[in-house]
Every structure is written in structure tokens, then in C-alpha cells.
Amino acid sequence: MTQAGPLRWxxxxxxxxLAGGGRWEENETGEVDAAALGWADLDRPTxxxxxxxxxxxxxxxxxxxxxxxxxxxxxxxxIFDAAGAQYKENCRLLEQAGLIxxxxxxxxxxxxxxxxxxxxxxxxxxxxxxxxxxxxxxxxAIALGAWLADPDxxxxxxxxxxxxxxxxxxPHFAGTEAAGRLKRLLNAQSASLVIVLWGWASLSDRRxxxxxxxxxxxxxxxxxxxxxxxCRSPLHLNNDDCGVSVHE
Numbered sequence: 001m002t003q004a005g006p007l008r009w010x011x012x013x014x015x016x017x018l019a020g021g022g023r024w025e026e027n028e029t030g031e032v033d034a035a036a037l038g039w040a041d042l043d044r045p046t047x048x049x050x051x052x053x054x055x056x057x058x059x060x061x062x063x064x065x066x067x068x069x070x071x072x073x074x075x076x077x078x079i080f081d082a083a084g085a086q087y088k089e090n091c092r093l094l095e096q097a098g099l100i101x102x103x104x105x106x107x108x109x110x111x112x113x114x115x116x117x118x119x120x121x122x123x124x125x126x127x128x129x130x131x132x133x134x135x136x137x138x139x140x141a142i143a144l145g146a147w148l149a150d151p152d153x154x155x156x157x158x159x160x161x162x163x164x165x166x167x168x169x170x171p172h173f174a175g176t177e178a179a180g181r182l183k184r185l186l187n188a189q190s191a192s193l194v195i196v197l198w199g200w201a202s203l204s205d206r207r208x209x210x211x212x213x214x215x216x217x218x219x220x221x222x223x224x225x226x227x228x229x230x231c232r233s234p235l236h237l238n239n240d241d242c243g244v245s246v247h248e
Contacts, residue, residue, distance in 0.1 A: 001165065010163040012128035015039045020171040021104050021138035024065055032135065036099055037071050040133040044098025046074030051084075051114050052139035053105025062101070072098060077120075081110075085118035094123040099133045102140025104171075109150055109158050112143040116161060138171045145169040149181045157185050 001008045009016060017036055022028030040046075046066055048059045059076040067073055077093045079085050094100060105111070115121040128134050136144045144163040150156045160169075168185050 007167070008165055009167075010125070010128065012125070013131040014128045015133045016128065016144070016163065017133065017135045018141040018144065018169060019135065019137045020141070024062060029137075032137075033066065033069060036101075036133050036135050037066065037069055040071070041098035041131060042070070042072045044096060044132070045072050046099045046101065047094055047097035048074065048076050048101045048103060049079060049094075049111075049140070050076055050103050050105070051079050051081075051107075052103055052111040052143075053107045054103040059103065062103070066099075066101075074099075079114060079120055082114045082118065085115050085120035088119070091119050091123035094120060095127050095130075097127055097132055099135070100124060100127060101135045102137060102143065104138030104140060106139075108139035108142040108148055109152075111139055112148060112158055112160050115143070116159065121161060136169075141169045141171055147185050149185060155184065 002011045015036075017032060019029065019032045022032075024033065046063060048054070048063055050056065050059045054062075056076050056078070063074040063076070074097070075093060077090050079087075079090050084090055102111070115124070124134070134144075136142075142148045143160050145160040145167045146162055146165050147157045147168055148160050150158045168182060170182060
């Protein structure tokens with residue numbers, strides 16, 4: 001694991017980008033898309049994971065959009081359930097990619113369950129270790145954390161993939177209901193940090209220095225543990241200067 005201050009994340013040569021969501025068709029994700037393409041190895045293909053609920057047609061349209069921005073040609077990796085995460089061909093498609101986009105969708109729990117402990121998740125990790133950029137958009141960002149809420153059983157916490165092992169990722173904070181859900185997760189599990197994404201955050205493994213991670217003291221009521229919040233400005237956590245800096 002790489003660590004900066006209290007935040008730990010999976011070590012690798014690539015970039016890990018967490019984004020709250022947005023419609024690329026309405027130019028809501030332009031900053032995320034530009035960063036992902038700027039850091040990606042464009043000699044390797046772009047892969048899209050639709051598991052959280054993106055259709056193949058939607059995925060192909062997003063890949064065309066990335067190609068129009070100057071990205072490499074790509075493909076939808078057809079993992080729609082746990083069985084798809086076992087197929088060797090799907091693993092190969094992930095492992096060879098230079099940019100892997102884990103799409104948003106209504107089923108973050110289904111995404112987490114389908115890949116958790118699977119050969120496909122191992123292939124995703126190998127790609128990241130080899131320098132691939134991983135974009136977790138909305139549900140994709142949630143799955144990368146330690147825990148997520150099960151909407152069918154609010155008292156139950158669903159394990160995430162643990163790429164940020166102490167972290168619960170909350171892409172869309174929505175007042176009292178979200179605060180209650182996060183409080184239950186924090187009190188019931190080992191996670192000690194909450195990342196709330198209004199914009200996006202990026203993580204990379206290069207050099208060491210702890211910079212600034214904004215803390216919103218009003219969140220002290222969420223749980224007994226420390227709650228750290230990524231505020232509205234985009235946050236870059238990287239190790240070019242290894243740390244966190246908030247850009248206005």
C-alpha cells in the first residue's frame with residue numbers, strides 16, 4: 001500500500017481516479033477525461049467495465065467519445081455478473097489496457113460482488129501495477145473502497161474491493177439520509193475515513209509528502225472515527241510531490 005497521512009491506497013505505477021459522476025454527453029466530466037487521457041499510455045487500448053449497469057451501447061458511445069478526444073481505440077469488457085469475471089478473455093482484455101474506465105450505474109453492490117476476489121479483479125490490479133490509469137466513476141469509485149451500503153439491507157455493509165482499505169467512498173452526499181448511512185458504516189466497520197466526491201480525486205504512487213486534505217468539522221457527528229472529506233475543488237493525491245493539494 002501507498003500512504004500519505006491517514007490515507008492508504010493500492011500501490012501501482014498507474015493513476016487511480018475517483019470521480020463522483022456526471023454525464024459526459026453534457027460535458028460534465030471533461031476535467032476527469034482530460035486527466036485520464038493525459039496520464040494514460042495511449043499505445044494501449046481503453047477498456048470499459050459496464051458491470052454497474054451501463055449497456056453495451058452506452059459503453060461503446062463513451063469509448064467513441066474518448067477516441068474523439070485523442071484516446072486509444074477500445075472495447076467494452078463484457079462482465080455483467082460474477083461468471084463474466086471468471087473468463088480468461090475478459091481478464092486478458094483488462095490486463096492489456098492502458099486506461100480502464102469502471103462505469104457508473106445503479107448497481108454498485110452488484111459491481112462489487114461480481115469482481116470481488118475474481119480473476120478479473122486480479123487482472124485489473126496487474127494493469128494498474130503496470131501503469132494503467134483506472135477511472136472509478138460513481139459506482140466504480142464506491143467499489144474501490146473498503147465498504148459500501150447494501151440498499152436492500154441498510155443495516156448490512158457490503159465489502160468493497162479494498163483498494164482504499166480504510167475508506168468509504170460517497171460520490172453523492174445527500175443530507176440526512178446519506179449521513180445516517182455513513183454513520184452506520186463507520187460505526188460497524190473498520191473504515192475510518194470518508195471521501196465525499198463532488199468533483200474528483202486522483203491517486204498515484206511516486207514520491208512522499210503529505211499535503212492538504214480538507215476536513216469538514218461538521219462531519220464529526222457521523223461517527224466516532226475521524227471523517228475526512230474531499231471538498232468541492234478537485235483533489236490530486238499523487239507522488240510527483242507525493243501528497244494532497246487542493247486546486248481552486
